[in-house]
Amino acid sequence: MKAAAGGNQLRRAILASLAGNMLEWYDFFLFGTAAALVFNRLFFPAADPTAALLAAFSVYAVGFAARPIGGLIFGHVGDRHGRKVSLVWTLSIMGVATFAIGLLPSYEQAGMLAPALLVALRLLQGIAAGGEWGGGVLMITENAPADRRGFLGAWSQVGVGLGFVLASLAFFLARRMPEADFLAWGWRLPFLASILIFLVGVFIRLRISETARHLEEGRGSHAAPILRLLRRYPRAILTGVGIRLAENGGSHLLITFSLAYGVTVGAPADALLVGVMLGMIADSAMMPVFGALSDRIGRRAVYLAGVIGLALFGYPFLRMLDSGAPAMIVAAFVIGNGLCHAAMIGVQPALFSEMFDGEVRYSGLAFVHEVSSVIVGFAPLIATALYASSKSPVPVAAYLAILCLLSAVALLSWRGGKEDFSS
Incomplete structure (x- = not known):
């Protein structure tokens, strides 16, 4: 190589x-x-x-x-x-x-x-x-x-x-x-x-310059990469989509839904906006940290820790917004995004890149990323409907936990990628 x-x-x-x-x-x-x-x-x-x-x-x-x-x-x-x-x-x-x-x-x-x-x-x-x-x-x-x-x-x-x-x-x-x-x-x-x-x-x-890996691994060798992807990598596609449910669904709930939920329960609007901004900054700052950790202890271990953390933190996150205390609200966003979400999104680039060979790697990443985005794109709507029908954060936290469970199953079923990018 x-x-x-x-x-x-x-x-x-x-x-x-x-x-x-x-x-x-x-x-x-x-x-x-x-x-x-x-x-x-x-x-x-x-x-x-x-x-x-x-x-x-x-x-x-x-x-x-x-x-x-x-x-x-x-x-x-x-x-x-x-x-x-x-x-x-x-x-x-x-x-x-x-x-x-x-x-x-x-x-x-x-x-x-x-x-x-x-x-x-x-x-x-x-x-x-x-x-x-x-x-x-x-x-x-x-x-x-x-x-x-x-x-x-x-x-x-x-x-x-x-x-x-x-x-x-x-x-x-x-x-x-x-x-x-x-x-x-x-x-x-x-x-x-x-x-x-x-x-x-x-x-x-x-x-x-063009990446050396792509030039070496067969640039333009297949007329229809997406067809080859669907034929040869169905398991990787399903696994990738499943793995991303917790991260992407969690992102929608930690940002989009949480603002509407916070306003509904009477949380101060300024605290919500500051919390989201600081949470996003913490998310960005911690992504490379968790990425580096995955180089040492493995992609699966770090990503799984993020999935489990998000499942456990879903209910406390909503209750911290309920408190109305600005410090608690900001802490909720920083923990949810900077620890739970960052542990997943920081590892995702390397994890998904190692799922596919170079001949279909771009198609594979794009397909998995966008299909999963469509699937969980309704997460804020579902969460809103759950809260509206129950007036309780419990069903919303349970919905997030289900997404995390599906991601954990997909992650544990994956047998590992190709860290040397070899075929």
């Missing part, structure tokens, strides 16, 4: 992955915030505010529906033509679409053309995001030495927290202006500012 990439190439690969992940999650949080604060008022008829809000969130959901399509498209491109080619395209599409949202006319200015353009751009964002994760991960893990793959691979995920912080800061600053100015043009600034991340990311990605 060829040696791992040199230091300069590896550093550029980490920066390229970070930039793409940061832009993806900057868009994710930015669009969600704008859907609640702006899009319902500017892009849809105002006769029924509730209907307008539902329409805005429906457009938000379109991006998730498009992600598996992006995973299939760019998984194919990445396995056939190279990781670099695919990643330049995903970042370019994401950057242009996000920037273009900041230029859209309102419903009052353009009628139905305005929401139609918003939907089209959201589709492009979803397609780009679907191809981004797998390629960003592989640009690092295929360049990293095997004994540091967990630590270095985890850096591909750090962009999640950075994107969240940047999006929160951008909208916080935009909201400082008068309401009329914010609705007229101020809301556009965070979207237009995304061009800076995009330009830096493209500059870095154009300077990186």
Whole structure:
């Protein structure tokens, strides 16, 4: 086997992955915030505010529906033509679409053309995001030495927290202006500012080389990598999807659902927002720590610890939000995200990379990641329905525990990956 990439190439690969992940999650949080604060008022008829809000969130959901399509498209491109080619395209599409949202006319200015353009751009964002994760991960893990793959691979995920912080800061600053100015043009600034991340990311990605692992393991050797993936790796696909249920479902419940739940039980809004932000920062900071630990004691052990920790912490997490005490609320988010979730997401890049051979590795990662995202994408809705019907956090915690149990079974059934990436 060829040696791992040199230091300069590896550093550029980490920066390229970070930039793409940061832009993806900057868009994710930015669009969600704008859907609640702006899009319902500017892009849809105002006769029924509730209907307008539902329409805005429906457009938000379109991006998730498009992600598996992006995973299939760019998984194919990445396995056939190279990781670099695919990643330049995903970042370019994401950057242009996000920037273009900041230029859209309102419903009052353009009628139905305005929401139609918003939907089209959201589709492009979803397609780009679907191809981004797998390629960003592989640009690092295929360049990293095997004994540091967990630590270095985890850096591909750090962009999640950075994107969240940047999006929160951008909208916080935009909201400082008068309401009329914010609705007229101020809301556009965070979207237009995304061009800076995009330009830096493209500059870095154009300077990186294709991963040596991909060139060695059979670049373009199969006309339809996804078909080969489905034929030869059904167990790895099912296992990967199962393993990710706890991490992805937990993320939805620890962030999205928890905000709505906290407001419902009377928790201070400022404490909730600060808690989420500090929790995301803790998550990002601890990802490389758990990735490095997986290099020493194994991927399965660290990931399983995160799964068990999340299952046990689900009920205390909700009760800490119930307390209404700001310190308890912040601690709940920091523990849930910085310990339980980080132990899983920090190990995931290396763990999933080692499940597939190079000929289908990009397709495999993209397929598993996006299919599992669709499956647990309804987690906040399910959790909300469970709480609404019972007025108790117990069913919600039980639902999270079930997701964790399924992930634990999948993880324990996996017989291990190929740490040398050999066939």
